[in-house]
Amino acid sequence: MRYLKWGLFRSLLVVTSEASDVGSLRAEGRYLTAAFPAIVTIPKMSLEFQIESTSNRARAGRLITTHGEIETPVFMPVGTLASVKGVPQDTLEDLGVQILLGNTYHLYLRPGVETVHKLGGLHGFMSWPRAILTDSGGFQVFSLNALRKVTEEGVTFRSHLDGGSHFFSPESAMAAQIGLGADIIMAFDECTEFPADRARAQASMEMTLRWAERSKKYFEEHKHEVPWGTASGFRPPAPDSAYVGTAAPGCPSGRRPDSSSYTTGGTESKAVELRSTGQPGAAVPTYSEQTQSLFGIVQGGMDLELRKESALRTIDIGFPGYAIGGLSVGEPRNLTREVVEATLEHLPADKPRYLMGVGTPEEIVEYSRLGVDMMDCVLPTRAARHGLLFTSEGRISIKQARYAQDQGPLDPNCGCRVCRRYSRAYLRHLYASNEVLAQVLNTIHNLSFYLDTMRRVRHSIRLGEESRFF
Amino acid sequence: MRYLKWGLFRSLLVVTSEASDVGSLRAEGRYLTAAFPAIVTIPKMSLEFQIESTSNRARAGRLITTHGEIETPVFMPVGTLASVKGVPQDTLEDLGVQILLGNTYHLYLRPGVETVHKLGGLHGFMSWPRAILTDSGGFQVFSLNALRKVTEEGVTFRSHLDGGSHFFSPESAMAAQIGLGADIIMAFDECTEFPADRARAQASMEMTLRWAERSKKYFEEHKHEVPWGTASGFRPPAPDSAYVGTAAPGCPSGRRPDSSSYTTGGTESKAVELRSTGQPGAAVPTYSEQTQSLFGIVQGGMDLELRKESALRTIDIGFPGYAIGGLSVGEPRNLTREVVEATLEHLPADKPRYLMGVGTPEEIVEYSRLGVDMMDCVLPTRAARHGLLFTSEGRISIKQARYAQDQGPLDPNCGCRVCRRYSRAYLRHLYASNEVLAQVLNTIHNLSFYLDTMRRVRHSIRLGEESRFF
Numbered sequence: 023m024r025y026l027k028w029g030l031f032r033s034l035l036v037v038t039s040e041a042s043d044v045g046s047l048r049a050e051g052r053y054l055t056a057a058f059p060a061i062v063t064i065p066k067m068s069l070e071f072q073i074e075s076t077s078n079r080a081r082a083g084r085l086i087t088t089h090g091e092i093e094t095p096v097f098m099p100v101g102t103l104a105s106v107k108g109v110p111q112d113t114l115e116d117l118g119v120q121i122l123l124g125n126t127y128h129l130y131l132r133p134g135v136e137t138v139h140k141l142g143g144l145h146g147f148m149s150w151p152r153a154i155l156t157d158s159g160g161f162q163v164f165s166l167n168a169l170r171k172v173t174e175e176g177v178t179f180r181s182h183l184d185g186g187s188h189f190f191s192p193e194s195a196m197a198a199q200i201g202l203g204a205d206i207i208m209a210f211d212e213c214t215e216f217p218a219d220r221a222r223a224q225a226s227m228e229m230t231l232r233w234a235e236r237s238k239k240y241f242e243e244h245k246h247e248v249p250w251g252t253a254s255g256f257r258p259p260a261p262d263s264a265y266v267g268t269a270a271p272g273c274p275s276g277r278r279p280d281s282s283s284y285t286t287g288g289t290e291s292k293a294v295e296l297r298s299t300g301q302p303g304a305a306v307p308t309y310s311e312q313t314q315s316l317f318g319i320v321q322g323g324m325d326l327e328l329r330k331e332s333a334l335r336t337i338d339i340g341f342p343g344y345a346i347g348g349l350s351v352g353e354p355r356n357l358t359r360e361v362v363e364a365t366l367e368h369l370p371a372d373k374p375r376y377l378m379g380v381g382t383p384e385e386i387v388e389y390s391r392l393g394v395d396m397m398d399c400v401l402p403t404r405a406a407r408h409g410l411l412f413t414s415e416g417r418i419s420i421k422q423a424r425y426a427q428d429q430g431p432l433d434p435n436c437g438c439r440v441c442r443r444y445s446r447a448y449l450r451h452l453y454a455s456n457e458v459l460a461q462v463l464n465t466i467h468n469l470s471f472y473l474d475t476m477r478r479v480r481h482s483i484r485l486g487e488e489s490r491f492f
Numbered sequence: 493m494r495y496l497k498w499g500l501f502r503s504l505l506v507v508t509s510e511a512s513d514v515g516s517l518r519a520e521g522r523y524l525t526a527a528f529p530a531i532v533t534i535p536k537m538s539l540e541f542q543i544e545s546t547s548n549r550a551r552a553g554r555l556i557t558t559h560g561e562i563e564t565p566v567f568m569p570v571g572t573l574a575s576v577k578g579v580p581q582d583t584l585e586d587l588g589v590q591i592l593l594g595n596t597y598h599l600y601l602r603p604g605v606e607t608v609h610k611l612g613g614l615h616g617f618m619s620w621p622r623a624i625l626t627d628s629g630g631f632q633v634f635s636l637n638a639l640r641k642v643t644e645e646g647v648t649f650r651s652h653l654d655g656g657s658h659f660f661s662p663e664s665a666m667a668a669q670i671g672l673g674a675d676i677i678m679a680f681d682e683c684t685e686f687p688a689d690r691a692r693a694q695a696s697m698e699m700t701l702r703w704a705e706r707s708k709k710y711f712e713e714h715k716h717e718v719p720w721g722t723a724s725g726f727r728p729p730a731p732d733s734a735y736v737g738t739a740a741p742g743c744p745s746g747r748r749p750d751s752s753s754y755t756t757g758g759t760e761s762k763a764v765e766l767r768s769t770g771q772p773g774a775a776v777p778t779y780s781e782q783t784q785s786l787f788g789i790v791q792g793g794m795d796l797e798l799r800k801e802s803a804l805r806t807i808d809i810g811f812p813g814y815a816i817g818g819l820s821v822g823e824p825r826n827l828t829r830e831v832v833e834a835t836l837e838h839l840p841a842d843k844p845r846y847l848m849g850v851g852t853p854e855e856i857v858e859y860s861r862l863g864v865d866m867m868d869c870v871l872p873t874r875a876a877r878h879g880l881l882f883t884s885e886g887r888i889s890i891k892q893a894r895y896a897q898d899q900g901p902l903d904p905n906c907g908c909r910v911c912r913r914y915s916r917a918y919l920r921h922l923y924a925s926n927e928v929l930a931q932v933l934n935t936i937h938n939l940s941f942y943l944d945t946m947r948r949v950r951h952s953i954r955l956g957e958e959s960r961f962f
Binding site: 103104105106107108109110111112132133137140141147148149426427429439443444445447448451452454455457458459461462463 | 573574575576577578579580581582602603607610611617618619896897899909913914915917918921922924925927928929931932933
């Protein structure tokens with residue numbers, strides 16, 4: 023509940039300079055009237071980043087979003103289709119997941135942005151009260167679509183599900199991400215293929231920069247349309263409503279005694295309906311003036327000069343956080359590291375730095391050491407589905423016959439609910455028998471291992487020179 | 493922890509008349525020396541059945557096993573391959589599951605009886621500290637094997653996995669079930685096909701009776717070979733060992749500091765190893781003089797006279813509980829009910845009555861009303877995997893498009909962790925997107941619905957005439 027208390031504290035103290043953005047809505051409902059009538063106003067920023075410790079280039083800190091605090095450096099599990107495959111949300115909470123990643127491309131196709139928006143955004147839809155980040159869809163459009171067609175305007179691509187034709191532009195990708203309502207969203211970029219010659223990498227980078235400007239412009243004009251924000255036409259509920267400010271714990275809207283008093287269909291009532299969906303499962307603010315935060319993405323292929331130029335010009339456009347994209351696209355690992363290190367040099371120290379799509383347990387430690395604050399990767403969850411498990415003693419392929427009668431825990435140094443309860447022999451049996459529980463338990467362990475690794479990283483940064491990690 | 497306290501209480505007070513069965517082992521290790529030196533001896537029976545309330549023909553009571561108490565009437569979820577598909581064991585505990593069913597046929601093929609036995613029996617293998625029942629394998633041999641060959645000796649059948657030839661006799665089916673180590677095991681029977689004429693049903697019944705005698709004989713001669721019992725060659729650990737009597741909570745053997753002090757390989761050390769596997773995840777007795785309990789199975793096709801004869805002659809053989817088999821094999825539902833009702837008349841009132849392989853939520857209520865104490869069925873778990881969900885408002889096929897934007901809970905009258913947290917729209921999305929979490933959450937809800945139904949049934953029986961159920 024730490025972030026919740028912090029949120030109230032912040033709400034009480036901070037007066038925003040952006041208050042005029044929402045105009046007359048202030049009079050109608052922008053105060054948390056039930057708890058703090060009149061004196062409460064809006065937090066200044068939708069995202070705050072506090073660096074609390076450094077150790078050489080590494081930083082440990084705190085990223086504060088509308089849906090909670092995130093300790094950094096952080097590894098973000100991937101929940102492609104609004105689900106971390108096989109793992110219930112309460113288990114993710116127990117694991118200490120503070121931020122999840124959703125894939126705009128996949129969610130755009132299924133269940134569709136309109137549905138998610140109508141059901142309260144991703145937070146309400148999947149009942150996840152903590153922070154969420156969505157990618158721009160760009161990476162999947164490029165990686166899953168051999169037949170894509172790229173123009174200055176955007177990308178035409180075919181659905182991997184039914185072959186239907188779709189179009190993403192910076193504007194439509196922003197609209198999709200605003201509709202999904204993640205706390206952090208990403209500018210629409212072109213993920214430059216590998217290998218690419220300098221001319222190609224430069225042209226691609228230039229387009230990404232133009233798309234970044236368009237992304238930001240659209241976002242600034244539409245950011246208040248976020249499902250949990252003050253959408254146009256929003257009508258606040260009655261001041262004495264029990265759920266102003268906070269969703270009833272563990273209670274989907276349909277179970278709320280008063281939910282039937284709001285009609286659905288029109289724009290206004292729809293906005294109310296969105297809010298009333300709330301975040302079942304935890305007490306989290308659902309009514310907020312805060313908006314999402316749009317991060318820029320640095321491209322430039324494997325050319326260090328282009329990376330520098332991309333970084334500086336992206337910073338010129340101005341974002342509350344910066345990502346390094348276009349890596350893990352087939353290049354050798356030492357090249358990845360080189361590009362990351364060179365790019366980080368040019369990113370502002372006071373803004374979060376997000377390295378997209380990495381990595382192994384060793385890599386997330388290494389990149390944290392270099393000063394990366396955020397990472398995501400499908401590796402722990404995808405590997406789990408293939409029986410590849412990460413442990414303190416190395417990788418284990420649980421399908422191997424050598425584990426058939428191994429009574430020991432998967433990882434003797436791991437305290438996760440899988441290692442506490444089940445033997446390697448049982449996990450091997452589940453995998454060999456194609457039992458669904460294999461995927462569930464393997465994923466829980468791998469995520470636990472990644473999150474524990476990041477806990478140790480953060481602890482090591484705080485310890486500084488005394489640390490064994492760095 | 494109720495049953496644990498009861499277990500200790502029972503251990504302190506009851507002196508068994510069967511103590512001589514285990515002969516000189518008494519001197520070596522049959523006392524829970526760490527906690528109760530010298531004065532503690534063995535519970536009299538491995539299974540006790542207490543009827544606490546009746547309402548017309550229905551009975552509510554308590555079945556007491558070595559691995560805990562079971563409130564009856566009870567519905568037993570099916571964990572075919574030592575897993576209730578998709579649901580972790582701690583979630584089953586949270587749901588209030590007191591007894592699980594395992595399938596001998598499937599476990600015999602994968603991972604094999606020897607492996608399960610070596611790893612502490614099913615309780616240790618799957619880390620399930622509560623009660624387990626295994627079927628005899630007979631039903632699967634008959635239902636999954638069109639090419640089976642039945643002789644007086646037993647059944648030759650082919651594995652549905654690789655076509656390999658296998659043979660089950662009453663003796664080998666008992667050996668398998670003793671090796672698996674469930675609390676309640678079943679006599680090897682022939683499940684008479686439907687339809688069958690009277691001569692065929694009678695011949696089949698006669699063979700099941702002969703097989704019941706052979707099952708009992710083998711069981712009596714080998715019952716102490718159960719993994720958690722006093723197997724031949726068993727050597728008790730040192731009296732000061734911390735884990736005498738109780739497994740360390742949440743601790744597979746490999747994590748125990750002292751586990752390395754026991755060698756593996758020989759018969760004696762193997763027995764110790766088995767015990768040290770224990771039941772990770774909960775404090776449960778792992779060292780006991782108690783044996784499994786073998787139930788008889790009534791057959792006789794759909795002929796009520798044969799059913800009566802089968803019941804009486806099975807009772808003559810003598811078992812601590814009786815099952816009604818050979819139903820749910822394709823006959824109409826009203827015939828099932830007729831046969832159940834007629835058979836129940838002839839079963840002893842003071843022994844548990846187990847109706848195998850039923851049923852729908854309505855049926856488990858109805859059969860409880862008729863005086864059945866135990867039931868099992870794959871319906872709630874299998875239906876969940878196909879998106880068919882049971883609710884207080886009727887069945888829901890969650891795949892339907894009508895639920896795509898339904899913000900309400902699956903069942904507004906259900907308090908399960910799925911209904912508390914997720915909307916129908918989200919569950920529909922998971923199912924439509926083929927997400928594994930769909931199976932996990934759907935199964936949790938359906939099991940919760942079945943278990944809640946049985947809670948209401950038991951409550952209604954205790955209320956008697958005032959009840960709305962009966």
